[in-house]
Amino acid sequence: MSFVNQNYTNKLDNVFYKIGQKVNLFSKNNPNTQIISLGIGDVTRPFSDKLTNIMVNALLEQQFASTFxxxxxxxxxxxxxxxxxxxxxxxxxxxxxxxxxxxxxxxxxxxxxxxxxxxxxxxxxxxxxxxxxxxxxxxxxxxxxxxxxxxxxxxxxxxxxxxxxxxxxxxxxxxxxxxxxxxxxxxxxxxxxxxxxxxxxxxxxxxxxxxxxxxxxxxxxxxxxxxxxxxxxxxxxxxxxxxxxxxxxxxxxxxxxxxxxxxxxxxxxxxxxxxxxxxxxxxxxxxxxTQGQIEQQKNIDYYKNNVKIICYYLSKLKLDFVSSKSTPYVWLKCPKGKSSWQFFNDLLNNCAVIVVPGCGFGKCGEGYVRLSGFNSMENTIKACEEIYKYMIKEKCTT
Amino acid sequence: MSFVNQNYTNKLDNVFYKIGQKVNLFSKNNPNTQIISLGIGDVTRPFSDKLTNIMVNALLEQQFASTFxxxxxxxxxxxxxxxxxxxxxxxxxxxxxxxxxxxxxxxxxxxxxxxxxxxxxxxxxxxxxxxxxxxxxxxxxxxxxxxxxxxxxxxxxxxxxxxxxxxxxxxxxxxxxxxxxxxxxxxxxxxxxxxxxxxxxxxxxxxxxxxxxxxxxxxxxxxxxxxxxxxxxxxxxxxxxxxxxxxxxxxxxxxxxxxxxxxxxxxxxxxxxxxxxxxxxxxxxxxxxTQGQIEQQKNIDYYKNNVKIICYYLSKLKLDFVSSKSTPYVWLKCPKGKSSWQFFNDLLNNCAVIVVPGCGFGKCGEGYVRLSGFNSMENTIKACEEIYKYMIKEKCTT
CATH class of the missing domain: 3.40.640.10 (Type I PLP-dependent aspartate aminotransferase-like (Major domain))
Structure with missing residues (x-):
């Protein structure tokens, strides 16, 4: 019997935390390189004027005793x-x-x-x-x-x-x-x-x-x-x-x-x-x-279009990957039998592109990486171009 | 051994939930009576213009991709x-x-x-x-x-x-x-x-x-x-x-x-x-x-002044209570050996004032009620006047 919860001493690698550390180091060594993240599944599209206004008005209610x-x-x-x-x-x-x-x-x-x-x-x-x-x-x-x-x-x-x-x-x-x-x-x-x-x-x-x-x-x-x-x-x-x-x-x-x-x-x-x-x-x-849903759908379509772009490039390279019409992600098998972190390092160091090592999603994710459609279209294309050039150079196509 | 956590079947009276039920019933039966709450310790003073503006501006950052x-x-x-x-x-x-x-x-x-x-x-x-x-x-x-x-x-x-x-x-x-x-x-x-x-x-x-x-x-x-x-x-x-x-x-x-x-x-x-x-x-x-602290202090002083008002009335009634210079609350012994809920009911039904039954803070709180300084000064005075009149009438002074 233990006073503290000893389960908290279990080693639990937080993949996003480790990515952060690696990216920080890369940034430090390459201060002038623009890094593009197809990594963490975090949204980037700004709020609509309408949504912002509605929230601002709700916040303004805190300014008056009668609506506080x-x-x-x-x-x-x-x-x-x-x-x-x-x-x-x-x-x-x-x-x-x-x-x-x-x-x-x-x-x-x-x-x-x-x-x-x-x-x-x-x-x-x-x-x-x-x-x-x-x-x-x-x-x-x-x-x-x-x-x-x-x-x-x-x-x-x-x-x-x-x-x-x-x-x-x-x-x-x-x-x-x-x-x-x-x-x-x-x-x-x-x-x-x-x-x-x-x-x-x-x-x-x-x-x-x-x-x-x-x-x-x-x-x-x-x-x-x-x-x-x-x-x-x-x-x-x-x-x-x-x-x-x-x-x-x-x-x-x-x-x-x-x-x-x-x-x-x-x-x-x-x-x-x-x-x-x-x-x-x-x-x-x-x-x-109804209006909110229309706005959200636009953003979702935007992210999905990025997924299409990523899939287009990976298809051209004849790489082994899966995605679907219902996801903002692409699940890509690392080429040449590379491990998740090896391929992560390759893409970071050669393309300045961040992905998520598949092993972060469980042991069977080893040998995969996840790419996300949550960046801007411009950045997504730029990242894909970099990956494409690198993969051609390294003969990473099948 | 149990699949679900059986500790959740323990009876745990939520005093604030029970107050809510009683107040709802009272409101229904007395639709034209203004109820004043010296109950739940919830703030009521509105935000300053400065605080509101700062938060609104921070929220507006969500409207633009560059600051999202x-x-x-x-x-x-x-x-x-x-x-x-x-x-x-x-x-x-x-x-x-x-x-x-x-x-x-x-x-x-x-x-x-x-x-x-x-x-x-x-x-x-x-x-x-x-x-x-x-x-x-x-x-x-x-x-x-x-x-x-x-x-x-x-x-x-x-x-x-x-x-x-x-x-x-x-x-x-x-x-x-x-x-x-x-x-x-x-x-x-x-x-x-x-x-x-x-x-x-x-x-x-x-x-x-x-x-x-x-x-x-x-x-x-x-x-x-x-x-x-x-x-x-x-x-x-x-x-x-x-x-x-x-x-x-x-x-x-x-x-x-x-x-x-x-x-x-x-x-x-x-x-x-x-x-x-x-x-x-x-x-x-x-x-x-620094500016924020000055504003906060004003609100805290406001609430503390309400506590002073409450203490003033309770002192006039020579009731048994404690408070301090460092609290928004007053801890009052129920008069005539009444239980917490009895006295709560008395104050609700006769004064339309909500307090918190002391038994909600533990068994030894039985026989007490808590009054809070978190309402407006006007309402606090009104509530105290009602309590004062009722206590005099009921000869609840010592």
Whole structure:
């Protein structure tokens, strides 16, 4: 027995932290070189005038006693939860506003939800968002890891899983591969979860990027409301990575061992969370309006066009990669059997382009890198040109 | 062994939630009665023009690609951490910016810090902020509770505590009693903590209200940097309850069982937290500037004047209460041996005034209520007049 949580002594490489260190060193040695980042999945498109004005006006309310806002409600303002409820209606899903929790980012929400669980086995399909693994380890758990690889078309289904009670992390569209589950595949996971009394934590951070006729939610699927918690965010959808706003859906029908998880999470939020600022939620409400959605779609199309550009260059080089119509990312196999970090170094040192080493998304991501479409079109083209020239020179085409 | 965390099934009355229900019912039955709240400790003074402008300008940066901000740094922007470091210098304390973590509220920070600990006994001095007890229980711990009462002048010192390794919650100035520790008393707690390998979690939410020559930090006291984590917030100081911004100081010298708690918490934040919005931190930086401090002091003086008004009326009634020069609160013994909720009901139903039942701050708070100075002066006077009239009528004076 230990006074402190010894799990925090586990070595957990934060790939983005390590990238930062390498980039800083490169900058220092090459002060005049422009570095282009196709690395961290961070948005770059500025806010529309309308969105900015609405948020500024909401902020100005703090200047007058009559409109001054104090503590925000822990579960989120009703106006935003109503708007999210409306959005789900467009998917033919009926939610109660009590099933919606406003949070300050999926990163926090999907880690905080672990407070609700005690003796569980995390089931993680890699490559994926590294925080699932890291937060499990910090909680003293040993995740059961499945690999999404070229061999299984980057899609893992429950038929390969030993039936046990898991906390199942699904990310669709997947970060980094872009793989997006079909309704039939999600149904398989839901049936598996209900059969094994497991819970699915579905990370929908890239839900707004879904273009094909693929599901934006599981709640149209029978049984989903008994086992799926959905995590969504305004970060990538509307450029809110700085503002921090997300929402978590915990259906009231989810119970395990007579514990209602919706009630548990409400208790958690009332005790350990104090809500999200008013004007951030006002901005988020606008983003879900008809006009807001049109604006967001423009940005998403812009990022997706960058993905097309990246794919165009990689295709010309006949490199081995995957992407999809529903993702801002490209998942590229390193040429010549290079390791993720080797290829990262090559691209940084020869092209001044930052990518993310695939090993940061799990062991099976070794030998891959992730490229993102979140930069400007000009920078994306420039980066691709540099990569193209370098690869031709190094004869890195197949 | 249980899949879900059964500690969440513990009954935890949220006193503020229950107040809300009672007030809603009263409003419904008395639609034309103006209710005045001397209840929840939530700020009401609007932002200054300067603070608002600075934050609006920071928000406007999101409208342009060249100034657009993405993910905030998990530990907080350096400019704000530098400013906090400067503030500590005015107390003759040298901190490194790495010892400062920007968070989104003490409520979150002081609950999140529990992730760093495993087998510990919480030591809680009641009456106090109820989240210490609640978050301990949700973490499966049975707090060791000590009572601050009239008999010990609302001050508990470690000489009455069995030496054991604890997580010690101190709140100074205390919410709700207003009791503020002297340097000598804090030294006793620090010596006790170092002798027992305990850790002190010092909640300084009301630090800016400290008026007498009492310590704003423990780090001028020998040994403090080996055992004290300090939690501060912009909520009450600068009216940021809606904006959510706080800071936690974890000295690098704090180690237990060879685990460095500063490193652990950094790992936690990198994994489970995504930072606080840019313009909120810009606002917080301004608040710590010379001009910002002058503005904040005006608001704090305003709230304290309300406390004086409340004390004036209660003194006229010769009621039994405590407060201090360093608190926005008054801790009042219910007259005629009434229970906290009885007296709450009396004041709501007869005066249309909301207070907080003392039992919400711990069992020993039963028979007390807390009154807050956070309303407008006009409303505070009106509420006091109503209370005065009612108490005279009911012969509730001593």
């Amino acid at each position: 806002k104090g503590y925000p409600p822990e579960q989120g303002y009703l106006f935003l939860r109503e708007k999210i409820k409306e959005r789900y209606k467009t998917f033919n899903v009926n939610l109660s506003v009590d099933e919606i929790f406003i949070g300050n980012g999926i990163g926090c929400d999907i880690a905080n939800i672990l407070d609700m669980f005690q003796d569980y086995t995390p089931l993680i399909i890699e490559p994926t968002y590294p925080a699932y693994f890291a937060s499990s380890v910090l909680n003293g758990k040993t995740p059961h890891v499945l690999n999404a690889t070229k061999e299984n078309d980057f899609c893992v289904l429950p038929n390969v899983v030993e039936p046990k009670q898991y906390l199942i992390y699904l990310c669709s569209p997947n970060n980094p591969t872009g793989y997006t589950y079909t309704k039939k595949q999600l149904k398989e996971w839901i049936d598996f979860a209900n059969k094994t009394n497991s819970i699915i934590l579905l990370d929908l951070a890239y839900e707004f990027f879904i273009q094909e006729k693929l599901p934006h939610t599981t709640y149209t699927i029978a049984g989903a409301k008994k086992c799926v918690i959905e995590f969504c965010s305004f970060s990538k959808m509307s450029g809110f990575t700085n503002l921090r706003c997300s929402y978590t859906i915990i259906p009231k029908a989810i119970k395990r061992e007579n514990v209602n998880l919706n009630s548990s999470f409400l208790k958690r939020q009332l005790t350990k969370f104090n809500g999200v600022p008013y004007f951030v939620q006002v901005g988020a409400e606008y983003v879900l309006s | 901000k993405g993910y905030p740094p998990e530990q907080g922007y350096l400019f704000l951490r530098e400013k906090i470091k400067e503030r500590y210098k005015t107390f003759n304390v040298n901190l490194s910016v790495d010892e400062i973590f920007i968070g989104n509220g003490i409520g979150c920070d002081i609950a999140n810090i529990l992730d760093m600990f495993q087998d510990y006994t919480p030591l809680i001095i009641e009456p106090t902020y109820p989240a210490y007890f609640a978050s301990s229980v949700l973490n499966g711990k049975t707090p060791h509770v000590l009572n601050a009462t009239k008999e010990n002048d609302f001050c508990v010192l470690p000489n009455v505590v069995e030496p054991k390794q604890y997580l010690i919650y101190l709140c100074s100035p205390n919410n709700p009693t207003g009791y503020t520790y002297t340097k000598k008393q804090l030294k006793e707690w620090i010596d006790f903590a170092n002798k027992t390998n305990s850790i002190i979690l010092l909640d300084l939410a009301y630090e800016f209200f400290i008026q007498e020559k009492l310590p704003h930090t423990t780090y001028t006291i020998a040994g403090a940097k080996k055992c004290v984590i300090e939690f501060c917030s912009f909520s009450k100081m600068s009216g940021f309850t809606n904006l959510r911004c706080s800071y936690t100081i974890i000295p690098k010298a704090i180690k237990r069982e060879n685990v460095n708690l500063n490193s652990s918490f950094l790992k936690r934040q990198l994994t489970k937290f995504n930072g606080v919005p840019y313009f909120v931190q810009v606002g917080a930086e301004y608040v710590l500037s």
